Amino acid sequence: MTKPLIEISGLYKIFGPKPASVIDKVKSGQSKDQILAETGHTVGLKDINLKINKGEIFVIMGLSGSGKSTMIRHFNRLIDPTMGQILVEGIDVMKLSTSELEQFRRHKMSMVFQRFGLLPHRTVIDNVAYGLEIQGIKKEDRLIKANEWLDTVGLTGYGNQYPAQLSGGQQQRVGLARALATDAEILLMDEAFSALDPLIRSEMQDQLIDLQEKLHKTIIFITHDLDEALRLGDQIAILKDGELVQQGTPDEILLHPADDYVEAFVKDVNRARALTVETVMKPPAYRITATTIEEALVEMKRVKQDYAYHVTDDGFQGVLTRESLLDAAKDSATQTFDKEIYEEVPVISPDSVIEHVLPDTMSCDYSLPVVDDEGNLQGELERSAVAEIFSDESADSTAEKASKKPPIMDKAS
Incomplete structure (x- = not known):
């Protein structure tokens, strides 16, 4: 099994004059409010344990005061923990000397800020190129590299302008290009898109997804927005009052919330927009592997429904019905399969979002075959399975409407 790139163990952060003096109170289970009232100390993080794998987008989210921004500042030791261990590629970040920490920040991690963090007196x-300048890269080389990243984020020709001349979305693209230009393996993004208008925010999310498909960075992304977390995250960690209440894939968070707090987050999410076909598909009920019409009819007799999926060594071929096989068998001149014998059924990808395949699912008489990029049949998407997504959503909404309100998400943390 591949070892995680980042491991956090037993991480605590207490803000106050004598943080070590209240650790025992925190460990005994006293609440954040109790400790603040009794000691004047604030619990920032409590017993956080995380493993982050190389090349994934790991989203940390929660309400204001949940500790998510405190957490991200521990990765590059902008904040030192009260207790706990932070390992990056097996290196204990807490044991780095001042000079080693400086090099670590310059070469291992880059950061993208909510309010862009651009230098107003410098051109785009x-x-x-600023991070490359800090690394000691020669001016000619760093400008070449900086221009390449400007091209990558869609800002070709903007190099000689100043930040004030750009829109908010353009400024954040500059911030993203600056973070990527250093070739740092780990990208820290603290509410990076939350200051942007919804349309620009969506465009930036698209761009980050596209870039990640090419670059395979390890990205730690802080957000207060569950839709953003579900869209971007390979893994999501939800914090409440400094504690980790649930960690899992977007599908796990959405379909199996750990407690009422998480359930309140997810209950109003458009599941069809958040879930993929792979999440709700089932193994194909019936396959036919025959190479002739006669053999296919023999196999079809064992099938309890009137259609099946034809699969050969070359992968998925199409949907065969009992009727089409019987008609083909009447023609003694041919025993081979041609295109006309197959039903016109849409083929869908396991990565497709349910919302995108919904019209085909509802209008087709057959369960849709789910086929991967290599042509292999992975499963089938039943109309009833898609309907369950909406029925569960409706039932949850009806049961909770009177008693629960979703958390109001805001920007600070």
């Missing part, structure tokens, strides 16, 4: 190109 010089802002992008």
